Amino acid sequence: MAAQLDLLYIKMSPIKVIKRLVSYALFEGRPLTTKGRWINALIFSLFSMEKRLPQLKKVEKPIFILGTGRSGTTILGKVLSMHKDIGFLNEPKALWHFIYRDEDLIGSYTQTRNAYYRLDAQQVTEEIRRTAYRLYGTYLAATCSKRVVDKYPELIFRVPFVKAIFPDAKFLFLVRNGWDTCKSIEVWSKELGMCVNGEVHDWWGINNRKWNLLVDQIISGDEDLKAIINDVRKFDNHRDMAAVEWIVTMKEGLKFIENFPKDILMVKYEDLATKPEEVLSAIAEFCELSVDLRFLEYGEKILSPSPSKKHFTIHPSLHLSFEKTMRSLGYTI
Numbered sequence: 001m002a003a004q005l006d007l008l009y010i011k012m013s014p015i016k017v018i019k020r021l022v023s024y025a026l027f028e029g030r031p032l033t034t035k036g037r038w039i040n041a042l043i044f045s046l047f048s049m050e051k052r053l054p055q056l057k058k059v060e061k062p063i064f065i066l067g068t069g070r071s072g073t074t075i076l077g078k079v080l081s082m083h084k085d086i087g088f089l090n091e092p093k094a095l096w097h098f099i100y101r102d103e104d105l106i107g108s109y110t111q112t113r114n115a116y117y118r119l120d121a122q123q124v125t126e127e128i129r130r131t132a133y134r135l136y137g138t139y140l141a142a143t144c145s146k147r148v149v150d151k152y153p154e155l156i157f158r159v160p161f162v163k164a165i166f167p168d169a170k171f172l173f174l175v176r177n178g179w180d181t182c183k184s185i186e187v188w189s190k191e192l193g194m195c196v197n198g199e200v201h202d203w204w205g206i207n208n209r210k211w212n213l214l215v216d217q218i219i220s221g222d223e224d225l226k227a228i229i230n231d232v233r234k235f236d237n238h239r240d241m242a243a244v245e246w247i248v249t250m251k252e253g254l255k256f257i258e259n260f261p262k263d264i265l266m267v268k269y270e271d272l273a274t275k276p277e278e279v280l281s282a283i284a285e286f287c288e289l290s291v292d293l294r295f296l297e298y299g300e301k302i303l304s305p306s307p308s309k310k311h312f313t314i315h316p317s318l319h320l321s322f323e324k325t326m327r328s329l330g331y332t333i
Contacts, residue, residue: 002021002024003020003021003023003024003025003090004020004024004074004077004078004090005017005020006302008298008301008302009078009082009298009302012082012294012297012298013082013294016081016082019081019087019088019143019144019145020081020088022142022143023087023088023089023090023092023139023143024090025039026043026046026142027043027089027092027094027095027135027139027142028043028089028090028091028092028093028094028095029043029092029093029094029095029097029108029109030094030108031091031093031106031108032106032107032108032201032205032206033192033193033194033201033202037108040094040109043094044094044098044109047094047095047098047135050134050135050138051098051131051134051135053134053138054134055133055134055137056134056137056138056140056141057137057138057140057141058137058140059133059136059137059140059148059166060146060147060168061147061168061169061170061287061288062136062147062148062149062150062166062169062170063080063086063147063148063149063150063169063170063171063172063287064149064150064151064152064155064162064169064170064171064172065077065080065149065150065151065152065153065172065174066152066153066155066156066159066171066172066173066174066253067153067156067173067174067175067176067249067253068153068176068181068185068245068246068249068250069153069185069188069203070176070181070184070185070188071153071174071175071176071181071184071269072174072176072269072272072273073151073153073174074090074151075302075303076151076172076174076267076272077090077149077151078302079276079280079295079298079299079302079303080149080283080295081149081295082292082294082295082298082299083147083284083289083292083294083295084290084292084294084295085145085146085147085289085290085292086145086146086147086148086149086289086295087139087140087143087145087147087148087149088149088151089139089148089149089150089151089152090151091151091152091153092150092152093108093109093152094108094109095135096152096155097109097110098131098135099128099131099132099135100119100123100128100161101113102114102115102116103115103116103119103158105117105154105205105209105210105213106204106205106206106209106210107205107206107209107210111206111209115209115213116213116217117154117157117213117214117217117218118157118158118217118218119157119158119160119161120160120161121160121161121163121164123161124161124164124165128165129164129165132165132166133165136148147287147289153249156173156249156252156253156256157218157249157252159171159256159260159264163260163263169263170263170265170286170287170288171256171260171263171264171265172264172265172267172283172286172287173253173256173257173264173265173266173267174267174269174272175250175253175266175267175268175269175329176268176269176270177269177270177308177326177331178243178246178247178250178322178325178326178331179308179309179310179311179312180306180308180309181242181246182239182242182243182246182312182314183239183242183309183312184309185203185238185242185245185246186238186239186242188203189202189203189204189238190202190238203238203242204241211241214244214245214248215229215232215233215244218248219232219244219248222248222251224247224320224321224324225244225247225248225321228317228318231315231317232244232317235315237315239312239313239314240314240315240318243314243315243318243322244318246322246325247318247321247322247325250325250328250329251325251328253266254328254329265282265283265286267279267283268329268330270305272303273303273304273305273306274305276296276299276300276303277296277299277300280295280296280299281296
């Protein structure tokens, strides 16, 4: 269903449905593998107008959901969106591309510019900061919300960049068992990937654009994987590629927990699914959200444990890093 809506969501809060539709239609954009991409021109025109407006609403303590895709980030965003103060943006990559033009990893909005996986604080200018606040302020005003929840997993590689824009930001680092995450990525890419005018459009961008950027910009600097970069560069199996993405993303999150312990909360998807009230209450306390029983009720009804996927074969050169990362996150091998 459009805008990540489900029947329970619609039944519990028609007003929240309207807010989700506003988010989906006017702020998030349509990425490469989705339909209705004609609307992107309208969305970027609206962003250009919003950039010239005064900031319509104060932006305080925005919440960012980070991690690897297919780890439960969307369901967490949906549950949080039920909170009375929250407006939820689900991977608003069009908005971030407008804020910083060289961040489009998969090639949804441009293929002629460079793209950077990692963004740092020194890349933030006053214009970037002003644009971000005006767009987020407009979003809060349009949805009558007090706080933004922005789910964009790849921002895990841009925490210093985001913190330089929003110093009071809160980050939720969602982790999931590596086997389950990688299998889910493989299934998603196979089912939703497509060939368009001779180009492959899938999880890895236009003709592996995202994958090549990951290898060149992230793997090349990873203390474990850079030694096997020539092997990694040749991977064409979705599971091996997903394992690489999961390893470096999890390691990045763990690094930022060390560097910014007061700003980042690690959440295990398995805990969220099995004891939602306890985990969601901890998230609300960390994010300084007021008590709201409705979002807890929705979480308890919609969240449930998923059967663990069977272990599968990955490239031998990845075994050591994969197992090391699993242990670092507290998972058994």
